[in-house]
Structures are given as C-alpha cells and as structure tokens.
Amino acid sequence: MKDRNCIVCGTPLGEMPLMTLEHMPASAQDIPSEEEIENDKGVTLHLHQCETCGLVQFDCQPVAYYKDVIRSGGFTTTMVELRRSQYRHFIETFHLEGKKLIEAGCGQGEFLGVLNEFPVMACGIEQRESLVQSAREKGLAVWNQFAEEGAVLEPEDGSITGPYDGFLSFNFLEHQPSPVSMLRCLADNLTEAGVGLITVPSLEYILQYDGYYELIRDHLAYYTFDTLKFAVEEAGFEVLEEEIVNRDTLSVFVRKTAKPVASETARQGRKPEKIDVSGLIESQTLIGRELENMTRTLKSQGKRLALWGASHQGFTLAATTEIGRFAEYIIDSAPFKQGKYAPASHLPIVSPEHYKKDPVEVILIVAPGYTSEIAGAIGEKFGGDVEIMALKSNHLERI
Numbered sequence: 055m056k057d058r059n060c061i062v063c064g065t066p067l068g069e070m071p072l073m074t075l076e077h078m079p080a081s082a083q084d085i086p087s088e089e090e091i092e093n094d095k096g097v098t099l100h101l102h103q104c105e106t107c108g109l110v111q112f113d114c115q116p117v118a119y120y121k122d123v124i125r126s127g128g129f130t131t132t133m134v135e136l137r138r139s140q141y142r143h144f145i146e147t148f149h150l151e152g153k154k155l156i157e158a159g160c161g162q163g164e165f166l167g168v169l170n171e172f173p174v175m176a177c178g179i180e181q182r183e184s185l186v187q188s189a190r191e192k193g194l195a196v197w198n199q200f201a202e203e204g205a206v207l208e209p210e211d212g213s214i215t216g217p218y219d220g221f222l223s224f225n226f227l228e229h230q231p232s233p234v235s236m237l238r239c240l241a242d243n244l245t246e247a248g249v250g251l252i253t254v255p256s257l258e259y260i261l262q263y264d265g266y267y268e269l270i271r272d273h274l275a276y277y278t279f280d281t282l283k284f285a286v287e288e289a290g291f292e293v294l295e296e297e298i299v300n301r302d303t304l305s306v307f308v309r310k311t312a313k314p315v316a317s318e319t320a321r322q323g324r325k326p327e328k329i330d331v332s333g334l335i336e337s338q339t340l341i342g343r344e345l346e347n348m349t350r351t352l353k354s355q356g357k358r359l360a361l362w363g364a365s366h367q368g369f370t371l372a373a374t375t376e377i378g379r380f381a382e383y384i385i386d387s388a389p390f391k392q393g394k395y396a397p398a399s400h401l402p403i404v405s406p407e408h409y410k411k412d413p414v415e416v417i418l419i420v421a422p423g424y425t426s427e428i429a430g431a432i433g434e435k436f437g438g439d440v441e442i443m444a445l446k447s448n449h450l451e452r453i
C-alpha cells in the first residue's frame with residue numbers, strides 16, 4: 055500500500071498515515087449472507103492527508119459498488135425540504151428555468167423526483183440497473199451511465215441530448231477513486247458557462263462532533279471546502295458559492311471556466327492546513343474503553359445485550375470493540391438486512407420480532423439521528439423492562 059497516490063493531485067501519500075483503523079468493515083452496503091461470512095474479513099484502513107492538495111483520504115481500493123448510488127437511509131421529510139430549498143436557490147441564482155439539468159448518480163431518483171416540481175428539464179444517470187428501473191417506474195428520465203472522462207452523457211435511444219445547462223451531485227464524490235475524472239466528464243457535457251451543485255459530507259463536522267465510527271471504507275475522501283475547491287478547479291470549474299447544509303454537509307455552486315486553472319501554478323503556491331485527527335484517535339480509545347466497561351458490568355450482572363441499527367456506525371462499533379463479541383444480535387427494521395450478518399463482526403441481523411423469541415436485558419441504539427425515534431419504538435414494542443442505551447458522540451448514555 056506504500057505506492058498509493060492522492061486521488062486528486064497524484065502526489066504519493068507517503069508512509070505515515072494520520073491514523074490507522076484496524077478490523078474495519080470491508081463495506082457498508084454488501085452485507086454478507088451466511089454462505090459469505092467465511093470470506094468476509096475486517097480490513098485495515100490508513101487515513102492519509104495529501105501534502106500537496108491537503109485532501110484527507112484512505113489509501114485503499116474503492117468498494118466494488120462505488121459507481122452505484124445506494125441511498126438506504128436518510129430519505130426523510132427534512133432531506134426533501136433541504137433539496138427543495140437548494141434547488142430553488144440554484145435555479146434562481148443561475149436563471150435555470152426551462153433549462154436542462156442532469157443528476158450524476160441519481161440512485162432510484164429520490165431527489166430527481168423533487169427536482170421535477172420545478173420548471174426545468176430534469177434527467178439523471180445511474181450505474182446500477184435495478185435502480186435505473188425503479189427510477190423509470192416513477193416516470194423519471196433516468197438511464198444507465200457513469201460519469202467518467204470521455205463519456206458522452208446521453209441515453210442510447212437519443213431521447214435526451216446534451217449539452218446540459220447544469221448538473222447535480224449529491225454525496226457521490228466522496229466515494230470516487232477518480233473524482234477529477236468524474237468532474238471533467240461533467241464539465242465536458244455542459245454548455246459553455248454550465249453550472250453545478252455538489253454536496254459532500256464535511257470532514258470538519260466529523261472531526262468536531264463524531265467519533266471514528268463515522269469513517270467508512272465506502273467514503274474514500276473526506277473533503278473540506280478548501281480541498282473540494284482544489285478538486286473542482288483541477289477539473290475546470292470555479293466555486294461561486296459555498297455553504298454548510300444540514301450541519302454536516304458541504305454544498306457548493308460551481309461554474310465551468312473558460313480555461314482551466316493552470317494545474318502547476320495552483321499546486322505550487324499551495325500550503326494546505328494540517329488536519330488534526332487527535333480527537334478521532336482519542337474517540338477510538340474512549341469508546342473502546344466505555345464499551346469494554348459496559349460489557350464487563352453486564353456480564354457480572356448476568357445481563358445480555360443487543361444492538362439496534364445495522365448501520366455503518368453499528369457495523370464499525372461491533373467490528374472494532376468488545377461489543378462485537380459480547381452482543382447477541384443486531385436488530386434492524388429493514389427486511390433486506392435481516393437474516394444477514396454484520397461485516398467483520400458477523401453478528402446476526404434480525405427483525406424487531408426476534409426480540410420476543412430471544413429477549414435481552416439491554417439494547418444499545420447505534421443509529422445517529424434516529425435515537426429518540428427508535429427508543430420510542432422499543433418502549434412501545436418491547437415494554438418497559440428493557441434498558442435502553444445510546445452512543446452519543448464519545449460516550450454511552452442511558453435513555
């Protein structure tokens with residue numbers, strides 16, 4: 055792994071990572087079945103910062119499905135409202151009424167459907183065929199394609215043709231091993247002064263509020279406004295506006311520039327700020343210790359534990375701490391996860407009904423953003439006997 059280069063500027067990443075994460079889930083989406091757990095192993099991830107452009111990134115290979123947009127959770131009314139207000143602002147700012155917009159990586163059209171409320175011509179591309187089909191069933195103009203340098207973004211049947219006046223990309227760039235290639239493709243498929251709206255998770259938010267369990271192999275890159283700006287400029291865009299949305303997400307408006315910023319000049323004067331991950335490293339130790347203490351106490355009291363939330367955060371905690379060995383199972387209400395096993399820890403994932411057959415005394419909720427909702431559901435379904443705990447940032451709390 056010594057020879058890996060920065061995914062944006064190509065500088066060798068060197069041998070000294072910012073931090074190393076051992077026994078992490080190999081993916082957040084490919085959840086192994088009973089036959090597959092034999093071949094599923096935890097992976098070691100090295101988090102690096104590029105000394106030239108400053109981008110924080112893992113030096114590993116991407117997950118197999120990095121071209122697909124699987125939005126398993128978070129499709130809430132809050133999210134729809136957020137998209138609506140972003141679309142409104144984007145369309146007003148660049149006078150895009152009646153114009154042609156393309157979403158790169160649109161999944162099954164969760165957000166494209168909302169864009170259709172506006173007076174624009176909205177279409178999208180998606181790599182995973184089953185998601186393309188679902189989007190089409192909703193009447194959305196979606197076809198099977200992936201944005202990489204050289205690709206002409208048009209459906210084969212000729213029903214839609216470029217160039218486009220604008221593009222949208224929602225939390226997709228952080229999965230990409232070649233983000234500049236994707237952005238160049240989008241630039242090449244835009245009109246002369248074409249514009250774009252890009253969102254990615256904020257590294258600063260993770261550093262400030264979250265623990266190490268927010269880092270996942272699926273997300274190869276952890277952007278700041280500064281490193282995102284550098285990446286879009288490498289691809290021939292300029293950033294016109296930047297804002298934080300939903301507290302944890304970076305959102306930028308970009309416009310294609312007449313001539314790309316000279317790469318060498320951009321790099322030479324650059325002195326990226328050194329990212330401090332000591333809080334994340336500390337969270338590994340603190341959380342590890344808290345969970346170890348908890349399991350020791352429960353063991354001595356003869357109590358058993360289950361987790362609620364087959365989320366990537368739950369998978370990571372189970373894979374990297376004592377609870378992976380101690381807990382009985384992970385409860386999740388998503389039917390497609392039930393009957394499978396958490397990656398790396400191999401805890402079985404079960405439905406909420408399983409609790410009645412095999413009750414435990416304590417449930418630890420690991421579903422950031424949904425804790426109170428789930429706690430309510432547990433009280434309702436299982437009665438008041440079960441103790442409920444939750445992980446908040448770096449420590450355990452009784453609910």
Ligand SMILES: [Zn+2]
Pocket residue numbers: 060061062063064065104105106107108109
């Ligand atoms: Zn770099």
